[in-house]
Amino acid sequence: MRLSVAIDGPAGAGKSTIAKIVAKRYNLMYINTGSMYRAVTYKALEKDIPPENIEALCNLIETMEMHFENDELYLNDVNINDQLTVPNISKNVSAYASIKEVRTRLVKLQRDMSKKYDVIMDGRDIGTVVLKDASFKFFLTASPEERATRRYEELKAKGLEVDYSSILKDIIQRDYLDSNREVDPLTKADDALEVDTTGINIDQVVNKICEYINNGLELSMR
Numbered sequence: 001m002r003l004s005v006a007i008d009g010p011a012g013a014g015k016s017t018i019a020k021i022v023a024k025r026y027n028l029m030y031i032n033t034g035s036m037y038r039a040v041t042y043k044a045l046e047k048d049i050p051p052e053n054i055e056a057l058c059n060l061i062e063t064m065e066m067h068f069e070n071d072e073l074y075l076n077d078v079n080i081n082d083q084l085t086v087p088n089i090s091k092n093v094s095a096y097a098s099i100k101e102v103r104t105r106l107v108k109l110q111r112d113m114s115k116k117y118d119v120i121m122d123g124r125d126i127g128t129v130v131l132k133d134a135s136f137k138f139f140l141t142a143s144p145e146e147r148a149t150r151r152y153e154e155l156k157a158k159g160l161e162v163d164y165s166s167i168l169k170d171i172i173q174r175d176y177l178d179s180n181r182e183v184d185p186l187t188k189a190d191d192a193l194e195v196d197t198t199g200i201n202i203d204q205v206v207n208k209i210c211e212y213i214n215n216g217l218e219l220s221m222r
């Protein structure tokens, strides 16, 4: 059976940073599902397709071949990672990610990847919907203020003009939308290990996760 690790949690909880490190330790393919929703948003905005035009969105997704190489998303063989984290995409992505038809299509693509490769996948619904039978599930959290600070530093390091208070506002609004939408809202799976990353460093989080995985792997070999 393939190894699969699910990491869910709100924006800025450290999911992608942690997932990339854990991926290297266990030789897993890292799948950032948020970037797939961002890619749909990016293309929809480029083509002026509003979230209400579900038929056009479904047709658009049909034209989008997405795969991951070295932790990054390739859309139709082009690396579009840098275009996906800009504020305009962050502001609009929840509206597209809350559409049932969009989710059905992306969930199918994500499941197909997990059938082909050993994966670590991060998102909002991985442990509850996409990989219900994942070998290991984690739910990462951190306070909104800590998450906003992390996003601020990340965008500033990329040379973007950013404003802390609008990032915090955006995070709080996105938490609300992601947790309260009708389709596949952000919730912790009953069998996920919750890790609060507020005030603890990356190494400590990675150690916690790897210890949990190692114990599970050891048990399954007995």
Ligand code: DC
Residues within 6 Å of the ligand: 011, 012, 033, 034, 035, 037, 038, 093, 094, 097, 098, 122, 123, 124, 125, 126, 174, 178
């Ligand atoms: O992780 P992120 O901030 O890049 O995610 C972007 C948006 O996509 C976020 O508002 C929630 C949504 N998303 C989702 O609904 N389901 C996922 N599996 C991953 C992300």
